[in-house]
Amino acid sequence: MTKKIQKAFVVYCSPAGTTRHVSRTIVRKLQEMKIEVIECDLSKKFSETAIISKINRVKNNACLFVGSPVYVSHAIPPVMNFIARLPKNSQMPVVPFVTWGGATSGIALYEMGKALAEKNMNVVGGAKILARHSMMWQMENPLGKNHPDETDDQMIRKMITGILDKLSAGGNGSIDLSALAYYPADIMAEMEKTTLKKAKSLMPKRRIDEDACTECKECSSTCPTDAISFTPYPEFEKNCIFCFNCVRLCPEDAIKADFSKVEKRIRARAEQFMETPPSQIFI
Ligand SMILES: Cc1cc2nc3c(=O)[nH]c(=O)nc-3n(C[C@H](O)[C@H](O)[C@H](O)COP(=O)(O)O)c2cc1C
Structure with missing residues (x-):
């Protein structure tokens, strides 16, 4: 057919x-x-x-x-x-x-x-x-x-x-x-166990610079999972997937995160698997 x-x-x-x-x-x-x-x-x-x-x-x-x-x-x-x-x-x-x-x-x-x-x-x-x-x-x-x-x-x-x-x-x-x-x-069995949820604690922490934040809400409009609420500054909810769009796209650079530790881990992973x-x- x-x-x-x-x-x-x-x-x-x-x-x-x-x-x-x-x-x-x-x-x-x-x-x-x-x-x-x-x-x-x-x-x-x-x-x-x-x-x-x-x-x-x-x-x-x-x-x-x-x-x-x-x-x-x-x-x-x-x-x-x-x-x-x-x-x-x-x-x-x-x-x-x-x-x-x-x-x-x-x-x-x-x-x-x-x-x-x-x-x-x-x-x-x-x-x-x-x-x-x-x-x-x-x-x-x-x-x-x-x-x-x-x-x-x-x-x-x-x-x-x-x-x-x-x-x-x-x-x-x-x-x-x-x-x-x-x-x-x-290796697949090991990967299966390592979920995004479990890796949350390894993700760079975000810090809000309250003086810089203008509460424009750009972070929430570019959040793919609608995981940001305001009190009045951005807060990240459970359904956050750590894409870091909020850090990358904040027009005031008011959401900070330090990626240096995670960079080392990512590069080590690349070396491990090639x-x-x-x-x-x-x-
Ligand atoms: C939280 C997070 C975890 C990631 N984990 C991996 C990973 O395990 N392996 C990998 O090669 N890339 C990883 N990446 C990179 C993305 O897979 C890659 O950049 C992808 O192309 C992003 O797709 P997008 O541009 O459609 O968002 C990760 C990125 C983020 C933000």
Whole structure:
């Protein structure tokens, strides 16, 4: 049976914009191939429920792309929560993709693929793309510097044509999920235990410079999980994912954090794993 894809959903969360860049590359390629695309940024309020009901309504000939950055070796909570809310039994072709910052892409892609397969979706492809490490924006030599580059973008475009070709050639196009589990089992087991929640105590502490803060609320409007309240200065709630957009984007530089300790840990992790290839597609 041939399956010509006519509609695609591209859903992502991207605090620092790299996963969005990859998503846009996917969107442009799909549109070039005359496919109708519905894009959804999970950090925008109300968009998640709307996209889930659209995915629910579509019956055939649609494909879903889901993108997440890698945080502490995992996909981030807004993306995993979105996957958890997807309807079951759709048999829809689905493609998880991650961007990672040169330390380790961890088990993010595998856990997304597994969660999507548990929804009875057909995982027909996947990608991990190297990106500038989003905790290293102040550093001269960040891991993943200058990525994603044109070669990464080309890889993404190649993944799209590969997936669409195999779907229109017949079959369900599923990949073997074990391909996404590219670390040895013992390392994967260790990564599974190290969650973002557990790593919270290792994250740089934020300090508010109350003299500099103008209570403009820019930090909360750029927070992807709506985790900032005001008393009257910013306070960080439990659902904070430590993207540090608040520190990076504060127009008054009023939210401070010292990244020197975490930098050492990130670079040590990169040395430990020497993960290669940096970017890879699975079709
Ligand atoms: C809290 C936090 C944890 C991160 N953990 C990892 C990690 O475990 N491995 C890695 O290679 N990059 C890690 N990164 C870097 C991001 O995965 C990478 O920069 C990604 O491209 C960011 O995506 P975005 O630009 O869409 O937000 C982390 C970044 C943050 C803020």
